[in-house]
Amino acid sequence: MDNLTTGDFKIVEEPAKPLAMEPRKFGMWIFMGSVVMLFAALTSAYIVREAEGNWVYFDMPQVFTISTVVILVSSITMQWAYWSAKKDNLQNAKVMISITAVLGLAFVVLQWQGWGQLVANKIYFVGNPSGSFLYVLTGVHALHIISALVFLLIVLVATYRYKVHSKSLVSIEMCTTYWHFLGGLWLYLFVFLLLYR
Amino acid sequence: MATIDIHPQTSTHHHDDHAHEHEHHHGNFWTNYVFSEDHKVIAKQFLITGMAWALIGGILSVLFRLQLGFPDADLSWLKPILGGWLTPEGKIDPEFYLALVTMHGTIMVFFVLTAGLSGTFSNFLIPLQIGARDMASGFMNMLSYWFFFVSSVIMFTSLFISTGPASGGWVIYPPLSALPQAMQGSGLGMTLWLVAMAIFIASSLLGSINYITTVINMRTQGMSFTRLPLTIWAFFFTAIIGVLSFPVLFAAALLLIFDRSFGTSFYLSDIYIGGEALPNQGGSPILFQHLFWFLGHPEVYIVLLPALGITSEIIATNSRKPIFGYKAMVGSMLFIAILSFVVWAHHMFVTGMNPFLGSIFTLLTLIIAVPSAVKIFNYVTTLWKGNIRFTAAMLFSIGLVSFFLTGGITGIFLGNSAIDIQLHDTYFVVAHFHLVMGSASFFGMVAGVYHWFPKMFGRMMDERLGYIHFWLTFLGVYLVFFPMHYIGIAGFPRRYYSWTNFETFSGFADLNMLVSAAAILTLSAQFIFLFNFIYSIFRGKAASANPWNSTTLEWTTPRNPGHGNWPGEIPTVYRWPYDYSKPGAKEDFIPQHIPYSETPESNLPHENELIKLELNNGSIDVEKNKH
Numbered sequence: 030m031d032n033l034t035t036g037d038f039k040i041v042e043e044p045a046k047p048l049a050m051e052p053r054k055f056g057m058w059i060f061m062g063s064v065v066m067l068f069a070a071l072t073s074a075y076i077v078r079e080a081e082g083n084w085v086y087f088d089m090p091q092v093f094t095i096s097t098v099v100i101l102v103s104s105i106t107m108q109w110a111y112w113s114a115k116k117d118n119l120q121n122a123k124v125m126i127s128i129t130a131v132l133g134l135a136f137v138v139l140q141w142q143g144w145g146q147l148v149a150n151k152i153y154f155v156g157n158p159s160g161s162f163l164y165v166l167t168g169v170h171a172l173h174i175i176s177a178l179v180f181l182l183i184v185l186v187a188t189y190r191y192k193v194h195s196k197s198l199v200s201i202e203m204c205t206t207y208w209h210f211l212g213g214l215w216l217y218l219f220v221f222l223l224l225y226r
Numbered sequence: 227m228a229t230i231d232i233h234p235q236t237s238t239h240h241h242d243d244h245a246h247e248h249e250h251h252h253g254n255f256w257t258n259y260v261f262s263e264d265h266k267v268i269a270k271q272f273l274i275t276g277m278a279w280a281l282i283g284g285i286l287s288v289l290f291r292l293q294l295g296f297p298d299a300d301l302s303w304l305k306p307i308l309g310g311w312l313t314p315e316g317k318i319d320p321e322f323y324l325a326l327v328t329m330h331g332t333i334m335v336f337f338v339l340t341a342g343l344s345g346t347f348s349n350f351l352i353p354l355q356i357g358a359r360d361m362a363s364g365f366m367n368m369l370s371y372w373f374f375f376v377s378s379v380i381m382f383t384s385l386f387i388s389t390g391p392a393s394g395g396w397v398i399y400p401p402l403s404a405l406p407q408a409m410q411g412s413g414l415g416m417t418l419w420l421v422a423m424a425i426f427i428a429s430s431l432l433g434s435i436n437y438i439t440t441v442i443n444m445r446t447q448g449m450s451f452t453r454l455p456l457t458i459w460a461f462f463f464t465a466i467i468g469v470l471s472f473p474v475l476f477a478a479a480l481l482l483i484f485d486r487s488f489g490t491s492f493y494l495s496d497i498y499i500g501g502e503a504l505p506n507q508g509g510s511p512i513l514f515q516h517l518f519w520f521l522g523h524p525e526v527y528i529v530l531l532p533a534l535g536i537t538s539e540i541i542a543t544n545s546r547k548p549i550f551g552y553k554a555m556v557g558s559m560l561f562i563a564i565l566s567f568v569v570w571a572h573h574m575f576v577t578g579m580n581p582f583l584g585s586i587f588t589l590l591t592l593i594i595a596v597p598s599a600v601k602i603f604n605y606v607t608t609l610w611k612g613n614i615r616f617t618a619a620m621l622f623s624i625g626l627v628s629f630f631l632t633g634g635i636t637g638i639f640l641g642n643s644a645i646d647i648q649l650h651d652t653y654f655v656v657a658h659f660h661l662v663m664g665s666a667s668f669f670g671m672v673a674g675v676y677h678w679f680p681k682m683f684g685r686m687m688d689e690r691l692g693y694i695h696f697w698l699t700f701l702g703v704y705l706v707f708f709p710m711h712y713i714g715i716a717g718f719p720r721r722y723y724s725w726t727n728f729e730t731f732s733g734f735a736d737l738n739m740l741v742s743a744a745a746i747l748t749l750s751a752q753f754i755f756l757f758n759f760i761y762s763i764f765r766g767k768a769a770s771a772n773p774w775n776s777t778t779l780e781w782t783t784p785r786n787p788g789h790g791n792w793p794g795e796i797p798t799v800y801r802w803p804y805d806y807s808k809p810g811a812k813e814d815f816i817p818q819h820i821p822y823s824e825t826p827e828s829n830l831p832h833e834n835e836l837i838k839l840e841l842n843n844g845s846i847d848v849e850k851n852k853h
Contacts, residue, residue, distance in 0.1 A: 052362035056439045063431055063473045070477035070520065074513055078492075083508045154490060157508050161490040165481065 057203045061210050064173065068214060071169070072221055075162045079225060085157035087226055089219075090146035096139035097219050103132035104212040111205045114188070117195045123188050126201075129208065130181045133174055140171050159226070166218055170211070177211055180204050261372075263364030264789040268371050269350035270682060273675070275378060276342020277756070280668075282382075283333035284749045288742075290326040293318045295742025297726055311390070320723045324393040325411050327721055329385065331396030332419070334664065336426055337381065339529040341374050343671045344468075347532055348437045348461040350678065354780035355455050357446025357797060359790045362439040366432050373429030377422045384418035392419035395721060397518060400493035400511050404485045407499060416486070420479055427472045427479075434472075437465035446779070448799035453818065455778050455803040456542075456549060459556050460535020463563045464528050470567070471524035478517035485509070512577050519570035526663050527566045531559060533670020534601060534630075537623035540677050541605055543776045544620035545612025546814050548804035551604045558597035565594050575643045576650045584643035591641035598634050602627060613807070613814070617774070618692025622673035625700050626666045632704075633662025636711065651721070654714025657707045665703045672699075672755065679759075680773045684786045685766030691758040695751055702748030709737045777817045778803050800840060801833075 110125030152160040184204045187193050193201050262268060302316035311322040353360055361367045384391040393411025394402040406413040441462045481492040493514045494506035542549040549555060571587040605627045636658040639645050649655060679687045713734050725731040772781035782797050797819035805816040811828035822829050823837045
């Protein structure tokens with residue numbers, strides 16, 4: 030592949046990579062593609078099922094609006110963390126990653142409270158599929174957020190160990206992409222659930 | 227200037243030098259053979275697990291063929307193996323029969339022809355043929371195998387539980403699969419099926435993500451997309467299809483799990499059991515079929531495309547001719563991959579769907595005949611006037627073309643919504659998909675094993691045993707599946723335990739007997755292959771570095787390549803992979819790593835132009851490195 034095995038750089042032997050991208054980053058994009066397909070399947074199943082009638086209308090819990098704001102703000106702090114790392118402002122990056130993690134955790138807690146509101150509104154997981162779908166969509170999304178929180182923690186630890194800096198941005202870049210993606214995914218779900226319920 | 231820009235790049239390449247070092251320090255048994263991150267070892271793990279599954283799946287099919295072909299036979303001699311699954315009269319228990327059919331389908335489609343085929347050859351060939359030291363992520367690759375292994379263990383365990391494995395058909399339609407009280411197999415067996423498949427999907431996604439990433443990012447210098455062997459194109463499309471369709475099966479299975487274990491009603495509504503209504507209201511079983519077949523149809527091509535890629539390579543090599551219509555081959559595979567996502571409802575013509583919608587899906591389905599015909603045409607024209615060498619791999623590849631054609635033609639019948647109403651769920655369907663998808667893919671897999679065995683184990687398989695294996699299997703497959711068309715047209719439904727109660731069908735007793743006898747013959751022939759495989763690993767004739775005089779990069783590695791594949795530099799690629807029998811050339815093949823500057827006698831005018839670029843390669847690359 031390359032000949033950078035020793036100290037001398039035999040640049041001539043470097044392979045031409047027309048579409049070269051850091052493989053891990055690329056793999057992350059493909060993974061997000063499969064997550065898109067998962068939610069596309071669930072939401073289209075939702076539409077198909079709704080079209081068949083016998084569909085109980087539900088009110089979206091108020092809390093979901095707050096959680097939407099929270100996840101949007103966390104996207105900003107995440108991006109801020111990435112920019113800080115890019116400028117080698119590691120102190121700031123650590124703070125921003127931590128804030129993002131706290132906001133992400135708050136999002137999960139808010140989603141949980143949203144479920145509580147649903148139960149108060151007599152929309153149960155077991156019952157008419159409209160409610161069941163609502164729980165599945167939000168639940169599967171929350172699971173992905175939790176996976177992203179784990180990723181955030183890994184990046185945070187890496188930042189403390191000086192493994193994240195302007196010359197080594199891959200992990201924080203992947204984390205940022207994933208975080209924005211999940212934020213966008215929630216925005217999609219939120220709007221979708223507002224339009225079709 | 228250039229060196230300054232390159233500095234940051236060196237850090238991203240660290241793992242590459244690391245891979246390079248692997249050849250020098252040898253790990254212990256566990257890291258070398260069990261939890262290996264070497265793509266070649268993982269490929270062999272997939273292959274051997276897949277072969278074990280194929281054997282199990284094949285034996286299950288012979289068991290239910292015994293019931294269908296010889297319904298009056300006394301099978302009590304199978305008591306030691308089947309135990310309680312035999313009735314006191316020595317016949318197969320009807321519920322166990324359903325379990326046999328279900329598990330045969332599940333095992334063959336997912337564990338053999340998805341994991342066994344893609345897992346083996348994508349893993350083995352992608353890094354070797356594109357010129358990479360290993361997959362993009364060896365760790366993920368290892369995980370992919372071990373997820374598959376865990377999934378296999380769970381599925382295998384389900385064969386031995388007292389209530390039997392899942393029995394609702396490999397398509398696990400609810401409500402049969404959703405209600406544990408529906409049948410024995412819908413209890414624990416179905417739960418284990420769903421758990422195993424969820425893990426299988428994770429394994430498949432890990433694998434596919436790796437394959438796509440590796441093909442796009444890890445190609446060696448000069449390996450442009452138009453110089454990729456067709457195998458790699460096929461694996462690449464297969465992986466993309468997998469990434470897009472398996473999550474949908476996961477969604478379907480997730481909702482089914484909720485219905486089974488948590489009491490939701492995604493798929494259940496208005497069901498009465500023993501006169502009592504279930505509480506589930508508002509679900510739709512058709513919804514499951516939509517979700518399932520959105521995976522299920524692309525799955526057909528996940529199974530088939532790798533086999534088509536493998537045969538493209540083998541047929542070109544052994545015809546000593548360039549593949550006919552390289553770009554048409556790539557284009558038709560791309561077209562098939564796209565179409566595979568918009569035809570799923572042709573499995574559901576009889577679910578009461580809107581006839582207008584049915585005609586749209588008919589149209590889309592029939593369009594698949596176009597790229598498929600392009601492929602068959604190109605195979606035949608590649609063979610045409612070639613210096614054909616009938617190696618075992620070549621015979622199996624030609625066999626694939628035959629099955630693909632025979633089975634493909636009946637696809638045109640079944641794709642028509644009007645004709646499908648008559649033929650739906652009859653043995654005609656069984657004959658169709660076993661030929662076009664089952665046997666064709668199986669032949670592609672076997673052809674691949676014969677062809678790349680020298681690279682996998684450094685030894686040759688016995689050709690004569692290969693011929694015997696081929697002819698017995700080829701004739702056996704046709705004897706099994708050709709009569710099924712007639713049985714199916716007569717209306718004989720699939721999945722039925724017994725047909726003796728229907729006077730109409732008693733005329734088919736002898737035909738069914740023939741089919742069963744042929745099935746036993748075909749399975750027996752596989753033991754020849756198994757013997758050949760195991761014997762040749764240890765005692766086979768030592769292989770030369772390039773036994774088939776092939777052009778692709780894997781044959782430039784040492785006889786037994788270590789982790790990292792090439793001991794020195796990775797070869798640079800200068801030409802496409804099908805320079806066979808090029809006019810003027812010294813030999814009848816020019817490997818991909820031979821520059822045009824070394825072959826002035828055979829170069830075409832525009833290739834002479836490329837020599838200049840070959841010489842300038844270095845400076846061009848330094849420019850590119852800046853990014």
